[in-house]
Amino acid sequence: MSKLELLPAVDVRDGQAVRLVHGESGTETSYGSPLEAALAWQRAGAEWLHLVDLDAAFGTGDNRALVREVTEAMDIKVELSGGIRDDATLAAALATGCTRVNLGTAALETPEWVAKVIAEHGDKVAVGLDVRGTTLRGRGWTRDGGDLYETLDRLNSEGCARYVVTDIAKDGTLQGPNLELLRTVCAATDRPVVASGGVSSLDDLRAIAELVPLGVEGSIVGKALYAKAFTLEEALEAVAK
């Protein structure tokens, strides 16, 4: 059985690394320089970085230059998310040299474009399925965007390579991941799933790792690392097989 990949998160708002609660604008706790945070996760042994431009996601500007600087400074793989919704933003994201991009809103609002991008870029594109209950949310998680399973069926048929699944109710809360949601999504797709939102402890990571045989490939970890619930070294050790 392969090990669970861990993707420490750096979410950027107004030039700062921040954590949000339920992804809501205005709930930011600041953790300083995004580059320093990213370099710290790399030094600690991360193989992936989950890098989010929250301003681009919310439509309050962007941190494009900073995101590019961070991505270029990394020797590790980078998953880039936030506000990638058209040819220009996709080209800018891919030009950073990131390993893959994560599309969210676009998968809900411009499905034809997303189908084209999936066909063109394959494994370099993941789709973020950010849900409250089974309702998808777009535009920085502020607007409803349809049913999770209908959208998943459509994306499966279009050849989407991977899904990043977030239970918004859990995100940034340290309340534990929604394991049932992950199981249900894995049952509805044969593509790898990256879990996101709510990790609070090493036991949470071990519980997500138990889902690897079902199709969970990785887990994003944000708040728990910043709150020092555990170190990244401890997390990597906990999921090493």
Ligand SMILES: O=C(O)c1ccccc1NCC(=O)[C@H](O)[C@H](O)COP(=O)(O)O
């Ligand atoms: O990813 C996005 O596009 C996004 C948009 C709006 C609000 C939040 C967004 N992402 C947040 C994350 O990806 C978190 O870093 C991740 O879910 C970690 O959650 P946690 O471990 O609970 O801090």
